Amino acid sequence: MLKIIGKKTQNTLLLTLLLFAGGKTLAQTNDTSLPKLIEKNGRHAFLVDGKPFLMLGGQAHNSSAWPALMPAVWKSAGVMHLNTLEVPIYWEQVEPQPGRFNFSLVDTLLTQARQHNVHLVLLWFGTWKNGSNHYMPEWMKRDAEKYPNITGKTGKPIDSPSPHSKATLDADIKAFSAVMRYLKQADEQHTVIMVQVENEPGSWDTVRDYSAKAQKLFEGDVPAQLLKPAVLKALNVSEHSKGSWTKVFGDRADEYFQAWSIARFIEQVAAAGKAEYPLPLYVNVALRDPLTNPPATHYESGGATDNVIPIWKVAAPSINLLAPDIYLSGSERVLKVIDLYTRADNPLFIPEAGLIADNAKYFYDVLAHGGIGFSPFGIDDNGDSSNDDHLAELLSPFADKYAMAAPMMRELAQWAFEDKIKAVVEHEDGAEQSIKLGAWDAIVKFGSGRGGELKPNKDHNGKAMIVSLNENKFIATGTNCRITFRPAGSNTGTAWQYLKVEEGWYDQGVFKSLRILNGDETDWGGPAIGDKPRVLQISLVVR
Numbered sequence: 001m002l003k004i005i006g007k008k009t010q011n012t013l014l015l016t017l018l019l020f021a022g023g024k025t026l027a028q029t030n031d032t033s034l035p036k037l038i039e040k041n042g043r044h045a046f047l048v049d050g051k052p053f054l055m056l057g058g059q060a061h062n063s064s065a066w067p068a069l070m071p072a073v074w075k076s077a078g079v080m081h082l083n084t085l086e087v088p089i090y091w092e093q094v095e096p097q098p099g100r101f102n103f104s105l106v107d108t109l110l111t112q113a114r115q116h117n118v119h120l121v122l123l124w125f126g127t128w129k130n131g132s133n134h135y136m137p138e139w140m141k142r143d144a145e146k147y148p149n150i151t152g153k154t155g156k157p158i159d160s161p162s163p164h165s166k167a168t169l170d171a172d173i174k175a176f177s178a179v180m181r182y183l184k185q186a187d188e189q190h191t192v193i194m195v196q197v198e199n200e201p202g203s204w205d206t207v208r209d210y211s212a213k214a215q216k217l218f219e220g221d222v223p224a225q226l227l228k229p230a231v232l233k234a235l236n237v238s239e240h241s242k243g244s245w246t247k248v249f250g251d252r253a254d255e256y257f258q259a260w261s262i263a264r265f266i267e268q269v270a271a272a273g274k275a276e277y278p279l280p281l282y283v284n285v286a287l288r289d290p291l292t293n294p295p296a297t298h299y300e301s302g303g304a305t306d307n308v309i310p311i312w313k314v315a316a317p318s319i320n321l322l323a324p325d326i327y328l329s330g331s332e333r334v335l336k337v338i339d340l341y342t343r344a345d346n347p348l349f350i351p352e353a354g355l356i357a358d359n360a361k362y363f364y365d366v367l368a369h370g371g372i373g374f375s376p377f378g379i380d381d382n383g384d385s386s387n388d389d390h391l392a393e394l395l396s397p398f399a400d401k402y403a404m405a406a407p408m409m410r411e412l413a414q415w416a417f418e419d420k421i422k423a424v425v426e427h428e429d430g431a432e433q434s435i436k437l438g439a440w441d442a443i444v445k446f447g448s449g450r451g452g453e454l455k456p457n458k459d460h461n462g463k464a465m466i467v468s469l470n471e472n473k474f475i476a477t478g479t480n481c482r483i484t485f486r487p488a489g490s491n492t493g494t495a496w497q498y499l500k501v502e503e504g505w506y507d508q509g510v511f512k513s514l515r516i517l518n519g520d521e522t523d524w525g526g527p528a529i530g531d532k533p534r535v536l537q538i539s540l541v542v543r
Contacts, residue, residue, distance in 0.1 A: 035193040037280050037320055037347055037372070044347035045417040046280075046372040048119065048193050052413035055193075055373025056402045057121070059086035059352055061382045062129075067108050072385035074116055079395050081402040083409065084193070085113065086351060086375055088123040092137045095175050103182050113191050120192045121351070124179065126269070127172045128201035128262075130286070131300050133161040140171065147171070150203055151211040160203040163261040163302075164214050172265075173272045184277035195279050196351065197270045200286040200325065201262050202303035207296045208258035218257050222248045225314045226260065234310035256311060258302035263315035270318040280320045283312075284351050287324055290336040306340040313345055325352035325377075326359060331427045331460075334362055342369040352377040360397035361425040361463040363405075364478070368423035368465065370416045397461075404477060404533040408506035415467050426462035426481075435464070436488065439471050440540060443484045448531070450524055454482060464529075469537075472499075475511075476536045477529070484526035485540055499539040501527055511537050 035048045045052045058080050060073045065087045077085055087109060095101055106122075113120045125135035133141070133149065140147045147168045150158040161168055176197070183192055208214065222245055225231070229239040235256070237248060245253040270281050288299040290306055299305065304312040304322040312322055324341045328334055342348045348371040353359040355376045363374045376398050385391055392399075405412055415421050424433040426446040435442040446462030447454025457480045464478035476483055487494040501517040517527060517536070527536055 034278065035190060035280060039344065039347075040417070042344035043370045043417050043419055044372060045413060046193075046347070048190070051410055052417055053193070053372075054367075054405070054409045054413040054416070055084040055119075055121070055349070055375065056080075056082055056405060056409065057084040057086055057351070057373050057375030058082045058379035058398070059123075059375050059377045060088070060380050061378045062088060062125075064380050064383055065089065065105065065109065067105075069380070069383045070108070070112060072383050073380045074112065075385045076379040076381070076391065076395060077116065077118060079391060080379060080399045081406050082118055082379075083406065084119045084121060084373065084375070086121040086123060086196075088125045088199075089179065091124075091126045091135050091172075091175055094179060095137050097137075098139055099174075101175075101178050101182075103179075103186070106179070106182065107186065110187055110191050114189065121194045121196065122179075122183075122192055123196040123199060124176060126176060126198050127161050127168055127265070128198040130200050131160050131202050131204050131303075133159075136161075140168070148211070150206060150209040151214075152206040153210050155210075158203060158206045160206070162209050162211060162214070163258075163265040164209060164211065164217065169265055169268060172269050176269050176273045177276050180273040180276040180279070183279070192279065195273070195281050196323075197266055197273070197281050197283055197319065200284055200300065200303060201266060202286060202300035203258065204300055207254040207301045209261070214261070217261075218245050218253075220244065223260070226311065228314075231310050231314055235307075252296075252307075255296035255301050256308060258296075259304070259308040259311045260315050262302040263304070263312045267316035267318055270316065274318050281318065282321045282323045282349065282351070283316070283319050284323045284325050287326075287328060287337060289328070290333060290340055306337070309340075309343070309346070321347045321349055323349045323351045326350055326362065327352075327354045329358075331425060334359075335365060335425070338362065338365055338369055338371075342371075347372050350374045355379065355394065355398075357397040357461060358459065360401055361461055361479075363398070363401050364423035364463050364465040365425055367412060367416050368421045370419065372413070372416075400479070400533055404535060408535070411506060411509060412467075420468045421465060422468075423465040424463065426457060426460045428460055430456055430460055430462075435466055437466065437468055437474065439488055440474075440485050441488045442466055442474075442476075443486065443526075444478075445482045445484070445525075446480060447482070448480050448528075450520055450528055452524070454528075472540045474538045474540075476527070476538055477533050479529055479531055479533050482524070482526055482528040485538070487542065495543040496540060497543060498522055499541040500537075501539075502537045503534055504537060505535055511535075513537070 129135045148162045150160045150162050152158045232239050241248040245257045249256045285304045286300040288305045324337050348369050353376045355378050366374050422435045432445045444464045447456050449455045462480040464481045467475040502513045504513040
């Protein structure tokens with residue numbers, strides 16, 4: 001069954017007919033409606049202009065969305081071959097005085113994005129930014145009694161907004177609704193394809209709000225929505241639990257209460273914004289260690305970390321997806337995060353990844369998980385674009401992948417939706433890995449060089465991605481690896497050979513061959529790819 005996330009059944013049926021009438025694929029539709037997310041068999045596609053779209057993204061620094069800084073941002077966007085720029089809009093700029101809105105910054109971003117033929121994802125820096133309220137307007141910051149922060153367990157004030165302040169909620173609803181209402185009339189071209197609501201919401205230095213108002217709610221009964229058997233099971237709690245937060249959730253009660261409180265606040269902001277203009281909305285997440293189940297004192301409590309995703313899904317249905325920010329190190333942790341946020345009810349999107357070379361390899365794994373986009377953070381080097389060589393070195397690990405992907409972006413999005421993509425990334429031990437491809441297995445060895453043993457990759461930056469076009473035909477790309485095919489399973493002793501290996505590129509959905517590879521390019525166990533990605537079309541035959 002194909003459905004639009006969060007939409008009604010009648011719209012589901014309409015989209016199904018549009019997508020598949022006459023045997024047409026998603027990529028052949030002429031739908032020009034709003035950007036939307038769809039789901040089929042647990043896989044997701046992001047439709048922009050009615051066709052699958054893969055966000056080849058980059059995010060500007062927090063304070064780089066001002067007109068004087070934007071030339072550096074666009075310079076970096078060009079170097080990276082972006083099709084999507086993530087850029088903040090600031091509550092303090094949008095509403096400098098109560099009820100008086102200024103959308104000049106939004107106008108500038110829309111105009112410049114269209115000039116550069118780039119889509120936008122706007123980041124609403126509202127009540128929360130990295131757990132704090134630093135982007136609230138001055139008139140709110142000056143009235144701490146009306147717009148309070150959290151009270152810590154010892155009574156100490158915490159630099160984080162309270163999710164229990166109705167005045168703050170009402171103000172954020174009013175401002176975000178105004179932004180979405182303005183976008184609806186100012187952006188008929190759908191330059192903006194998605195909006196982030198708040199930024200890494202949660203609290204540091206306290207697990208929850210201990211104010212008198214919050215404490216009264218905490219001592220009351222857990223809301224009925226969280227007591228449904230499926231939710232309790234997902235939280236590893238007895239299905240017959242009921243009563244106070246402590247009684248139901250034990251030593252996780254404080255964190256779960258904070259997650260519910262923040263998610264309910266954001267849900268009301270998001271729902272009001274969608275009522276004005278129903279673009280897809282997401283919340284980004286400051287992560288916890290996904291391998292050790294640490295207590296909430298060790299990370300930003302209340303955000304949509306992996307252990308509270310079920311709470312967020314119930315509390316904030318207007319949020320289309322929860323998106324992890326990748327600043328963890330080590331392939332095991334990062335790959336675990338990608339797994340955890342790949343869900344039938346959650347399209348995978350990486351809105352921020354640390355701007356380090358090692359993170360570029362996860363772009364392939366995100367695609368293999370059906371991801372709709374990937375974006376490193378801080379592409380403009382905090383406004384410094386004066387050194388072209390430095391900028392190229394900083395961005396090249398991502399720019400190389402995007403340059404390869406850009407001509408085949410629509411195809412990659414379609415293949416990801418259809419679960420035709422498999423990928424591996426090199427782990428810290430550098431060991432070879434295998435990919436199962438139906439009748440064939442692909443063995444991926446990491447390193448550089450042509451003959452004999454490969455020279456190990458110094459930074460463990462090897463990766464490979466393979467697309468199954470049919471049983472015996474594949475698209476392959478990667479860097480610093482060698483890919484060897486062999487018949488799968490009990491047929492490993494079967495004689496086979498490469499029917500053809502072509503290097504080329506995609507143009508308007510058609511593979512264009514640059515050359516046929518043979519001899520030294522394929523005879524040493526399979527085609528090798530160096531430190532620049534290449535697109536290979538590989539056909540195999542059993543002899």
